Amino acid sequence: MIIIGRHKVNEIRAKEKSIRDLLQNTHFTVDYYQREYKWQPKQVTELIDDLTEKFFEFYNENDERSKVNDYGTYFLGSIIVCEKNGNKYIIDGQQRLTTVTIILIFLKNLIEDNDQKAKLSSLIFSDVYGHKAFNINVEERNECMNKLLIDEIDYNGVSESIENIFQRYAEIKQSPNLNGLDERALIFFSDWLIQNVYLVEITSYSDNDAYAIFETMNDRGLSLTPLDMLKGYLLTRIEDTMKRNNATKVWKEWSEKLRKLGKDEDSEAVKAWLRSQYAKSTRERKQGATPKDFEKIGTEFHRWVKDNEDKLYLHNSSDFYNFINVNMQFYLGEYIHIKSASQKLINGLEPIFYNAALNFTLQNPLLLAPLVPSDEKEIIDRKLHLTSTYLDILLARRIWNFKSISYDIMRYLVFNIIKEIRNKPLDELQSILIQKLDEESLSFDNVFYLHQMNRFYVRYILARIIDFIEVSSDMPSKFSEYMSKGKTRYEVEHIWANHPEWYLDEFSTASEFLQYRNRIGGLLLLQKQFNASYGDLRYKEKLPHYFGQNLLAKSLHHDCYAHNPSFIRFMEKYKLPFKEHITFKKQDLDERQELYKKLAEVVWSPKRLEQ
Secondary structure: OOEEOOEEOOOEEEEEEEHHHHHOOOOEEEOOOOOOOOOOHHHHHHHHHHHHHHHOOOOOOOOOHHHHHHOOOEEEEEEEEEEEOOEEEEEEOHHHHHHHHHHHHHHHHHOOOHHHHHHHHHHHEEEEOOEEEEOEEOHHHHHHHHHHHOOOOOOOOOOHHHHHHHHHHHHHHOOHHHHOOOHHHHHHHHHHHHHHEEEEEEEEOOHHHHHHHHHHHHHOOOOOOHHHHHHHHHHHOOOOHHHHHHHHHHHHHHHHHHHHHOOOHHHHHHHHHHHHHHOOOOOOOOOOOOOOHHHHHHHHHHHHHHHOOOOOOOOOHHHHHHHHHHHHHHHHHHHHHHHHHHHOOOOOOHHHHHHHHOOOOOHHHHHHOOOOOOOOHHHHHHHHHHHHHHHHHHHHHHHHOOOOOOHHHHHHHHHHHHHHHOOOOHHHHHHHHHHHHHHOOOOOOOOOEOOOOOHHHHHHHHHHHHHHHHHHOOOOOOHHHHHOOOOOOEEEEEOOOOOHHHHOOOOOOHHHHHHHHOEHHHEEEEEHHHHHHHOOOOHHHHHHHHOOOOHHHHOOOHHHHOOOHHHHHHHHHHOOOOOOOOOOOHHHHHHHHHHHHHHHHHHOOHHHHOO
């Protein structure tokens, strides 16, 4: 039986300890399981409220100081520690211990009694040959903690974790529950805090047992995220300390980058990566079907990874190291690349931006699927361009044919494409995507029109068509402006005002007129104030004002075809039937309908995949 000191490797011990017992002459190392410091004002405020409320149940200003020993206790929860090689590694609980340490620093700075200051200081750090060794030993925090000890706050150039520590300290200083106490009450409170507030320290002597406890407790309702638990699981399987520390650094760097993109982007990136490279099954489209790889990654990817080591080729310590330092680094980096192209137009990756405008989140794993860590940058961008172009054409065809592009509807289709294009070289990827479009029975022959549920999609189609016309006519892209929100937003405008009585010569009923009026050939995209000012006028009165708008609206006016060589070249290149419309009758709308159809066929031409 393997023994470490007096402890069995598989032994687990639990002991109740006061804060003094826990922190006195003890140093905890925060290693590969642990999160950055993330507590927010809500958690700190709740803790201080709970502590002070409990303290004041017993405190009497006439009490002797020794009476504190008889005050009631407060249970702060449990912490998980792995003890090995003479060090104590916090597996879970550093959020609470860090917060308690910040409170102790605040009390030490506020209390004037030197003996009490010294007592509190011994729980914050120990002095070894003039060097402060903090109870929670995280090297990057040392400068921050030293500044707090002299009541100094400095946000310049610090990480999110350090900024959180500074901010929580500043908020504790403003806490009315503590800031309003006199010296005597502060001393009594600090005595009670370190002697009567307890935690349970759960100690294991092996990484595997520590992680098992960690996962079990957090799966039962504590606040750790699946990403935190995945981090702990993967890093504990790296046996070499230097490699583990390196992988920890890599994880931290990418987490910081992803968090800057937005809330939960770190988790979304991991989901996209795992789905793109490893999901081999998805829930069947039938009643009673159970979640498979694709769905489980979306809800419990930490457990899915642990249960599917073989699928992920995780067999030994080196595999776990490479999983983080090679695979994760590459795919999370490309996820950031994709997100950048989703937020602004990047030359060569424009379809990514367009697909993101439709809020199509399944784009991310689909684009990652064909990529391989050994791909050169040029190949990566060409793969991204090909795959996003395929998706752009597919989504537009579905919209034009009144087919849903919702997550639930598209999940099965996207999953199957992911499987087919996963890790494919560029030429194979191109062939597969061209074939996929050929197999689609959807075209732009269908009469596309506006109805109550598709106004956003009609606006998108019009924005794309207008943007294509204008960019092809040597004008700057205004697609983002056409899709933006706010007071100056663009809206779908009917060329025909809502007056059926004006068109009795061509439509016998109002419903027939209204149905025809909603066809895309009779629609424009104009700023909201234009519609408010001119929307109810007859076509002849609106036509001069259309000339001052985008090229699609302007093309109704005869002056659009004079002194506009770039637009004329564009028309001729694609043989598009643009023409002026002095009046706008039923035949005119039919002609515009045909024009819009031909424009859609050019904008979303499958030939784009062959270029």
